Each structure stands twice: as C-alpha cells, then as structure tokens.
Amino acid sequence: MLDLDTVLRSQELADLADTTTRALRHYHKIGLLPEVPRDQNGYRRYSARDLIRVLRIRQLAMSGMPLRKIGDVLEQDTQRQDDLFG
Template sequence: MDHARPMQIGELAERTGLSIRTLRHYDEIGLLRPSARSEGGFRLYTAQDESRLLLIRRMKPLGYSLEQMGELLAVVDGLDADPGDAVLRARLDGIREEAITRRDGLRRQLAAADEFLTQLAAR
C-alpha cells in the first residue's frame, strides 16, 4: 500500500482489525477524527491516523476507558507539540506506570487460566 495515499474507513478497519462501526464511534466522540473527507464526504485517514488508532487498540486489552484513552492521546499530542513539557512528561510517566500495573495484573490472570487448563488436562 502507498502510505502517502489516504485510505477510506473500510481499508483502515481492515488494516487495524477494528470494525467500521467502532471507527465511526471514535470519530463521533472525538477520539480519532479522520484527517480529511473526500468530495463525496467519505472519511479519509492517513498512516499517522492508523498509528494513532493502533495506539488506541493496544490500550483496550488493558481495560482503559474511552475517556482515559482520550487523556493519553491529549498527553501524546501535547508532547508532540512541546517535547520538553515537564508536566506532560510526568503525566506520561504516570500513565506508563499504570499500564505496567495493568499488564502485570493480566499476567497473573493468564497464569491462573493456564493453571486451570493444566488441571482440566490432568483429569
């Protein structure tokens, strides 16, 4: 695919594994707006939009709410505009620490699930 060429919502959905309905919802709530619209009104997304969407998708398994995802994106956008912003850097560090905690909780759940499957296989 030509990454300079904007993609329509169906292509973005296919590339990211998310539904068109989800992408439309993200647009409606302001989480991920398309970079442009075609003359016919179709949403057009860039490779940068795809990267942003993949960041959002990676937050889902960790149980982040849509509001929390929006907060993270605001921090990321702020740091893109001003990489030296100490307040935003501290917020990002806090988000990273929380993500580590959430990931560790998922690891514990996965270990418990593995133990359960082992017990079932032994029967």
C-alpha cells in the same frame, strides 16, 4: 508499506487496525478520532497518522483502559510529540 501521503478509506483503515468501521465512527463520535477530510463522494480519507492513532486507541482499550480515559492519554502523547518536534 504505508507512507505519510497514503490515503485510506474507512474499511481499509479498519482492516489494518483490526477493528470495524462502526468502531471508527464511535471513536469519531466520542472525540478520540478527529474528523478527517472527505472525498467528493463523502467518504472519509484517512492518513497513516490516523492509522497510528487508531492502533494506539486499540492498544490502550485492549489493555483495559476505559475509552473515556484514552482521550487524556492521547492528549499527553500529542503534547510529548509537540515538545520533541516543536
């Protein structure tokens, strides 16, 4: 089980989200996935929150939503969370 302190590398995140590292890089490039910290070797370090975000991106994309619109939905999700949790 993952907790909020779990650190994942790109391949681990891709495997858990049933996607590819190439897709993750694309999500970064188009702004759907914000840049994350890197370790001393330059590898990205993802959190459980990043996994949740990628799963949401995949869910919306698989429902037929264009990637260019997914960013708007993610922003609304973030706003709702901010409203709930202050």
